[in-house]
Amino acid sequence: MKKILLFYNPNAGNGVFRSNLDRVIEAFQHRNRIIVPVRADRENLLDKVFGEIDIRNYEKIIAAGGDGTINSMVSAMIQYGVDIPLAVFPSGTANDLAHYFDLPYGIEEMLAIALGERYTFMDVGIANEKCFVNVLAMGMMVDVSQKTDPNVKNTLGVMAYYLRGMAEIPKLKPIPIKITCPDRVIETEMYALLIMNGRSAGGFKRVAPEASINDGLFDVILFQDMPVGNLMPLLFSVLTGQHTENKNVIYFRTGRLRIESPEEVNTDVDGETGDPLPLDVKMLPKRIRVCTAIDNMEGNVW
Numbered sequence: 001m002k003k004i005l006l007f008y009n010p011n012a013g014n015g016v017f018r019s020n021l022d023r024v025i026e027a028f029q030h031r032n033r034i035i036v037p038v039r040a041d042r043e044n045l046l047d048k049v050f051g052e053i054d055i056r057n058y059e060k061i062i063a064a065g066g067d068g069t070i071n072s073m074v075s076a077m078i079q080y081g082v083d084i085p086l087a088v089f090p091s092g093t094a095n096d097l098a099h100y101f102d103l104p105y106g107i108e109e110m111l112a113i114a115l116g117e118r119y120t121f122m123d124v125g126i127a128n129e130k131c132f133v134n135v136l137a138m139g140m141m142v143d144v145s146q147k148t149d150p151n152v153k154n155t156l157g158v159m160a161y162y163l164r165g166m167a168e169i170p171k172l173k174p175i176p177i178k179i180t181c182p183d184r185v186i187e188t189e190m191y192a193l194l195i196m197n198g199r200s201a202g203g204f205k206r207v208a209p210e211a212s213i214n215d216g217l218f219d220v221i222l223f224q225d226m227p228v229g230n231l232m233p234l235l236f237s238v239l240t241g242q243h244t245e246n247k248n249v250i251y252f253r254t255g256r257l258r259i260e261s262p263e264e265v266n267t268d269v270d271g272e273t274g275d276p277l278p279l280d281v282k283m284l285p286k287r288i289r290v291c292t293a294i295d296n297m298e299g300n301v302w
Contacts, residue, residue, distance in 0.1 A: 007069070009068075010039060075130070101290060118293060175190050177190045177193065177265075186222070258280050
Protein backbone atom coordinates (compact mmCIF):
# COMPACT_ATOMS: atom_id res chain seq x y z
CA MET A 1 0.00 0.00 0.00
CA LYS A 2 1.29 3.44 -0.90
CA LYS A 3 1.86 6.03 1.80
CA ILE A 4 0.70 9.61 2.29
CA LEU A 5 2.61 11.90 4.65
CA LEU A 6 0.20 14.07 6.66
CA PHE A 7 1.63 17.12 8.45
CA TYR A 8 -1.03 18.84 10.51
CA ASN A 9 -1.25 21.67 13.02
CA PRO A 10 -3.75 20.66 15.74
CA ASN A 11 -3.99 24.23 17.02
CA ALA A 12 -4.59 26.01 13.71
CA GLY A 13 -7.81 27.96 13.33
CA ASN A 14 -10.54 26.46 15.48
CA GLY A 15 -9.19 22.91 15.48
CA VAL A 16 -11.62 21.70 12.82
CA PHE A 17 -9.05 19.50 11.10
CA ARG A 18 -8.06 17.74 14.32
CA SER A 19 -11.68 16.69 14.85
CA ASN A 20 -11.75 15.20 11.33
CA LEU A 21 -8.44 13.34 11.47
CA ASP A 22 -10.04 9.90 11.64
CA ARG A 23 -12.22 10.72 8.62
CA VAL A 24 -9.11 11.58 6.60
CA ILE A 25 -7.35 8.35 7.57
CA GLU A 26 -10.46 6.33 6.70
CA ALA A 27 -10.86 7.95 3.26
CA PHE A 28 -7.30 7.15 2.21
CA GLN A 29 -7.39 3.61 3.60
CA HIS A 30 -10.43 2.91 1.44
CA ARG A 31 -8.22 3.87 -1.52
CA ASN A 32 -5.46 1.51 -0.35
CA ARG A 33 -3.33 4.39 0.90
CA ILE A 34 -1.76 4.53 4.36
CA ILE A 35 -1.72 7.88 6.11
CA VAL A 36 1.43 8.58 8.16
CA PRO A 37 0.43 11.48 10.47
CA VAL A 38 2.96 13.95 11.86
CA ARG A 39 1.73 16.41 14.49
CA ALA A 40 3.24 19.90 14.08
CA ASP A 41 4.09 20.57 17.71
CA ARG A 42 7.71 21.75 17.67
CA GLU A 43 10.32 23.44 15.47
CA ASN A 44 12.63 21.43 13.22
CA LEU A 45 10.38 18.39 13.46
CA LEU A 46 10.36 17.96 9.68
CA ASP A 47 14.16 17.77 9.65
CA LYS A 48 13.87 14.60 11.73
CA VAL A 49 11.00 13.26 9.61
CA PHE A 50 12.70 13.72 6.24
CA GLY A 51 16.00 12.59 7.69
CA GLU A 52 14.54 9.19 8.67
CA ILE A 53 11.87 8.27 6.10
CA ASP A 54 12.45 7.00 2.57
CA ILE A 55 10.44 9.53 0.56
CA ARG A 56 10.38 7.13 -2.41
CA ASN A 57 7.73 5.16 -0.51
CA TYR A 58 5.39 8.17 -0.46
CA GLU A 59 3.24 9.38 -3.33
CA LYS A 60 1.79 12.56 -1.85
CA ILE A 61 2.05 15.00 1.07
CA ILE A 62 -0.82 16.73 2.90
CA ALA A 63 -0.23 19.94 4.87
CA ALA A 64 -3.18 20.82 7.12
CA GLY A 65 -3.09 24.17 8.88
CA GLY A 66 -2.56 27.83 8.11
CA ASP A 67 -0.04 29.51 5.84
CA GLY A 68 2.72 29.03 8.44
CA THR A 69 2.18 25.25 8.47
CA ILE A 70 2.27 25.11 4.68
CA ASN A 71 5.41 27.23 4.68
CA SER A 72 7.12 24.77 7.04
CA MET A 73 6.30 21.85 4.78
CA VAL A 74 7.32 23.58 1.55
CA SER A 75 10.59 24.73 3.14
CA ALA A 76 11.39 21.16 4.17
CA MET A 77 10.46 19.80 0.73
CA ILE A 78 12.89 22.20 -0.91
CA GLN A 79 15.65 21.59 1.62
CA TYR A 80 15.45 17.81 1.15
CA GLY A 81 14.78 17.84 -2.60
CA VAL A 82 11.29 16.33 -2.27
CA ASP A 83 9.34 16.39 -5.54
CA ILE A 84 5.96 14.79 -4.91
CA PRO A 85 2.54 16.53 -5.00
CA LEU A 86 1.35 18.63 -2.07
CA ALA A 87 -2.31 18.76 -0.98
CA VAL A 88 -3.35 21.72 1.17
CA PHE A 89 -6.10 21.42 3.80
CA PRO A 90 -6.77 25.04 4.88
CA SER A 91 -7.51 25.31 8.60
CA GLY A 92 -5.73 28.49 9.69
CA THR A 93 -6.92 32.06 10.18
CA ALA A 94 -6.40 33.81 6.85
CA ASN A 95 -5.52 30.81 4.60
CA ASP A 96 -4.18 33.14 1.92
CA LEU A 97 -2.53 30.44 -0.17
CA ALA A 98 -5.69 28.32 -0.13
CA HIS A 99 -7.64 31.37 -1.27
CA TYR A 100 -5.43 31.69 -4.33
CA PHE A 101 -6.17 28.10 -5.37
CA ASP A 102 -9.84 28.47 -4.42
CA LEU A 103 -9.55 25.46 -2.13
CA PRO A 104 -12.65 24.41 -0.19
CA TYR A 105 -13.05 24.40 3.59
CA GLY A 106 -15.35 21.40 3.91
CA ILE A 107 -13.53 18.19 4.82
CA GLU A 108 -15.25 16.10 2.13
CA GLU A 109 -14.34 18.65 -0.57
CA MET A 110 -10.74 18.78 0.69
CA LEU A 111 -10.53 15.00 0.52
CA ALA A 112 -11.89 14.92 -3.05
CA ILE A 113 -9.04 17.18 -4.18
CA ALA A 114 -6.35 15.36 -2.18
CA LEU A 115 -7.51 11.99 -3.55
CA GLY A 116 -7.56 13.32 -7.10
CA GLU A 117 -4.78 13.52 -9.65
CA ARG A 118 -4.88 17.13 -10.83
CA TYR A 119 -1.92 19.35 -10.06
CA THR A 120 -0.65 22.80 -10.89
CA PHE A 121 2.80 24.27 -10.37
CA MET A 122 3.63 26.85 -7.71
CA ASP A 123 6.59 29.23 -7.51
CA VAL A 124 8.44 29.56 -4.21
CA GLY A 125 10.22 32.69 -3.00
CA ILE A 126 13.53 32.65 -1.12
CA ALA A 127 14.47 35.52 1.22
CA ASN A 128 18.10 34.93 2.24
CA GLU A 129 17.69 31.33 3.38
CA LYS A 130 13.95 31.30 4.19
CA CYS A 131 11.21 30.16 1.83
CA PHE A 132 7.85 31.83 1.37
CA VAL A 133 4.92 30.61 -0.67
CA ASN A 134 2.58 33.57 -0.41
CA VAL A 135 4.06 36.80 0.96
CA LEU A 136 7.16 38.44 2.41
CA ALA A 137 6.13 41.53 4.40
CA MET A 138 7.75 44.29 6.43
CA GLY A 139 6.63 47.46 8.15
CA MET A 140 3.05 47.95 9.30
CA MET A 141 1.87 44.55 8.03
CA VAL A 142 4.43 42.78 10.21
CA ASP A 143 3.31 44.68 13.32
CA VAL A 144 -0.29 43.69 12.63
CA SER A 145 0.50 40.00 12.08
CA GLN A 146 2.97 39.49 14.90
CA LYS A 147 1.09 41.54 17.52
CA THR A 148 -2.27 39.85 16.98
CA ASP A 149 -3.02 37.49 19.87
CA PRO A 150 -3.34 33.87 18.63
CA ASN A 151 -6.40 33.29 20.82
CA VAL A 152 -8.07 36.36 19.34
CA LYS A 153 -7.24 35.12 15.82
CA ASN A 154 -8.85 31.75 16.55
CA THR A 155 -11.96 33.47 17.89
CA LEU A 156 -12.41 36.36 15.46
CA GLY A 157 -10.55 35.06 12.40
CA VAL A 158 -9.50 37.69 9.85
CA MET A 159 -11.36 40.40 11.77
CA ALA A 160 -8.60 40.20 14.39
CA TYR A 161 -6.11 41.53 11.82
CA TYR A 162 -8.40 44.45 10.96
CA LEU A 163 -8.79 45.45 14.60
CA ARG A 164 -5.06 45.18 15.25
CA GLY A 165 -4.35 47.29 12.15
CA MET A 166 -6.56 50.09 13.40
CA ALA A 167 -4.67 50.09 16.70
CA GLU A 168 -1.28 50.36 14.98
CA ILE A 169 -2.00 53.42 12.80
CA PRO A 170 -1.28 56.08 15.47
CA LYS A 171 2.13 54.46 16.14
CA LEU A 172 3.35 54.48 12.55
CA LYS A 173 6.60 56.09 11.53
CA PRO A 174 8.21 55.97 8.08
CA ILE A 175 11.16 53.64 7.47
CA PRO A 176 13.98 54.49 5.03
CA ILE A 177 14.31 51.73 2.45
CA LYS A 178 16.40 50.89 -0.62
CA ILE A 179 15.24 48.31 -3.16
CA THR A 180 17.60 47.15 -5.90
CA CYS A 181 16.27 45.13 -8.87
CA PRO A 182 17.86 44.21 -12.21
CA ASP A 183 15.98 47.08 -13.91
CA ARG A 184 15.56 49.72 -11.17
CA VAL A 185 16.72 51.15 -7.85
CA ILE A 186 14.18 52.70 -5.45
CA GLU A 187 15.17 54.78 -2.43
CA THR A 188 12.28 56.17 -0.38
CA GLU A 189 10.57 56.05 3.02
CA MET A 190 7.82 53.53 3.56
CA TYR A 191 5.11 52.39 5.92
CA ALA A 192 4.94 48.87 4.54
CA LEU A 193 6.37 46.62 1.84
CA LEU A 194 4.72 43.48 0.47
CA ILE A 195 6.46 41.06 -1.88
CA MET A 196 3.63 38.89 -3.15
CA ASN A 197 3.69 35.47 -4.74
CA GLY A 198 -0.05 34.97 -4.17
CA ARG A 199 -2.87 37.53 -4.28
CA SER A 200 -4.03 37.95 -0.68
CA ALA A 201 -2.34 38.71 2.64
CA GLY A 202 -3.74 38.75 6.17
CA GLY A 203 -7.20 38.05 4.81
CA PHE A 204 -7.13 41.03 2.41
CA LYS A 205 -8.18 39.18 -0.75
CA ARG A 206 -7.03 41.67 -3.40
CA VAL A 207 -3.61 42.84 -2.25
CA ALA A 208 -2.08 41.75 -5.57
CA PRO A 209 -5.13 41.08 -7.76
CA GLU A 210 -3.09 40.46 -10.93
CA ALA A 211 -0.49 38.18 -9.34
CA SER A 212 0.19 34.72 -10.73
CA ILE A 213 1.70 32.08 -8.50
CA ASN A 214 3.54 30.38 -11.35
CA ASP A 215 4.81 33.18 -13.62
CA GLY A 216 8.28 33.41 -12.05
CA LEU A 217 7.68 36.98 -10.83
CA PHE A 218 6.89 38.72 -7.55
CA ASP A 219 4.31 41.50 -7.34
CA VAL A 220 5.99 44.18 -5.21
CA ILE A 221 3.77 46.73 -3.42
CA LEU A 222 5.42 49.59 -1.53
CA PHE A 223 3.31 51.87 0.66
CA GLN A 224 5.34 55.09 0.85
CA ASP A 225 5.43 57.72 3.58
CA MET A 226 2.25 59.82 3.45
CA PRO A 227 0.08 61.93 5.76
CA VAL A 228 -1.61 59.61 8.23
CA GLY A 229 -4.95 61.04 7.11
CA ASN A 230 -4.34 59.54 3.65
CA LEU A 231 -3.57 56.12 5.04
CA MET A 232 -7.06 55.08 6.14
CA PRO A 233 -8.68 55.67 2.69
CA LEU A 234 -5.74 53.82 1.14
CA LEU A 235 -6.27 50.82 3.39
CA PHE A 236 -9.94 50.71 2.40
CA SER A 237 -8.90 50.76 -1.27
CA VAL A 238 -6.88 47.58 -0.58
CA LEU A 239 -10.20 45.81 0.00
CA THR A 240 -11.20 46.50 -3.61
CA GLY A 241 -7.77 46.03 -5.17
CA GLN A 242 -7.54 49.66 -6.35
CA HIS A 243 -4.55 50.67 -4.19
CA THR A 244 -1.90 50.00 -6.86
CA GLU A 245 -3.12 53.13 -8.71
CA ASN A 246 -2.63 55.36 -5.66
CA LYS A 247 0.09 58.04 -5.94
CA ASN A 248 1.53 56.92 -2.59
CA VAL A 249 1.99 53.31 -3.76
CA ILE A 250 4.82 51.94 -5.91
CA TYR A 251 3.89 48.73 -7.70
CA PHE A 252 6.03 46.61 -10.03
CA ARG A 253 7.02 43.03 -10.85
CA THR A 254 10.40 41.39 -10.67
CA GLY A 255 12.01 37.99 -10.17
CA ARG A 256 14.86 39.21 -7.96
CA LEU A 257 15.50 42.10 -5.57
CA ARG A 258 17.66 43.23 -2.66
CA ILE A 259 16.16 45.18 0.26
CA GLU A 260 18.25 47.34 2.60
CA SER A 261 17.67 49.91 5.32
CA PRO A 262 19.88 51.79 7.81
CA GLU A 263 17.30 50.95 10.48
CA GLU A 264 16.43 47.61 12.05
CA VAL A 265 13.39 46.29 10.18
CA ASN A 266 11.47 43.18 11.18
CA THR A 267 10.12 40.93 8.45
CA ASP A 268 7.42 38.30 8.15
CA VAL A 269 7.28 35.26 5.85
CA ASP A 270 3.85 33.69 5.46
CA GLY A 271 2.77 34.91 8.88
CA GLU A 272 5.93 33.82 10.72
CA THR A 273 9.00 35.82 11.81
CA GLY A 274 11.53 36.29 8.99
CA ASP A 275 15.16 37.39 8.87
CA PRO A 276 16.07 41.06 9.44
CA LEU A 277 17.30 43.27 6.61
CA PRO A 278 19.22 43.23 4.38
CA LEU A 279 17.44 40.58 2.33
CA ASP A 280 18.27 39.07 -1.03
CA VAL A 281 15.03 37.78 -2.53
CA LYS A 282 14.76 35.43 -5.50
CA MET A 283 12.20 33.13 -7.09
CA LEU A 284 12.29 29.37 -7.62
CA PRO A 285 9.91 29.00 -10.59
CA LYS A 286 7.34 26.19 -10.61
CA ARG A 287 9.03 24.33 -7.77
CA ILE A 288 6.03 22.65 -6.06
CA ARG A 289 3.11 20.67 -7.51
CA VAL A 290 -0.12 21.50 -5.69
CA CYS A 291 -3.30 19.41 -5.79
CA THR A 292 -6.18 21.41 -7.27
CA ALA A 293 -9.62 20.86 -8.74
CA ILE A 294 -9.53 23.98 -10.92
CA ASP A 295 -9.48 23.19 -14.62
CA ASN A 296 -8.44 26.63 -15.85
CA MET A 297 -5.69 27.45 -13.34
CA GLU A 298 -2.95 29.38 -15.14
CA GLY A 299 0.29 27.55 -15.79
CA ASN A 300 0.82 23.86 -16.38
CA VAL A 301 -1.81 21.50 -14.99
CA TRP A 302 -1.18 17.76 -14.86
